[in-house]
Amino acid sequence: MTDIHELDAHALEITKSIVNQVDVGMLDRRTPCGQWTLRQLLAHMTGQNYGFAAAAWGETRDRSVWDDRPVGDDPAGVFAASAATVTAAFAEEGVLARSFWLPEVRGGQMFPAPQAIGFHFLDYVVHGWDVAASIGVRAHFGADLLAAVLPIAEQVPTGAAREREGAAFRPALDTPTAAGLLDRILLLLGRNPSWPAKG
Secondary structure (H helix, E strand, O other), X not given: OOOHHXXXXXXXXXXXXXXXXOOHHHOOOEOOOOOOEHHHHHHHHHHHHHHHHHHHOOOOOOHHHHOOOOOOOOHHHHHXXXXXXXXXXXXXXXXXXXXXXXXXXXXXXXXXXXXXXXXXXXXXXXXXXXXXXXXXXOOOOOHHHHHHHHHHHHOOOOOHHHHOOOOOOOOOOOOOOOOOHHHHHHHHOOOOOOOOOOO
């Protein structure tokens, strides 16, 4: 079985290839991710990479390591650097035996590394799609990755937490029986697979 950190690294590579298509003139576009512009979404994604890397290295107190990181006029380069950092952190020997402090999840708890990396894996499949939708390109995640991430999406808690302002995911949408893997994941997390990209 492929380790969760290998699946995560693969998802990040695909997301990085999508972000590589972003230029500065696109940064004020809308995204499917709440009220965020593409600039805000990429700052969040970059900050989360550094936050997860810090958690892998044992950070348990400094909330600031999770702060959004502005991408300036080099969104692809800034994001790629953060992706390389978190990929290296997750690949360290013994990392899967550690616990990660995730201050933004369930009120701030310690999670077993495989579960925490699974959260990151899910986020970067969904956020990779968010970026792709915003700039009008396809997100080419393979069936193996999507089959691995679907059970994680199915375990995301439902209920009132998804109704709050700033919630990571919106309430689930109806899922047609014939929906493909990516569409099922998006619908489970409140994303509309047909979301229109408008500059």
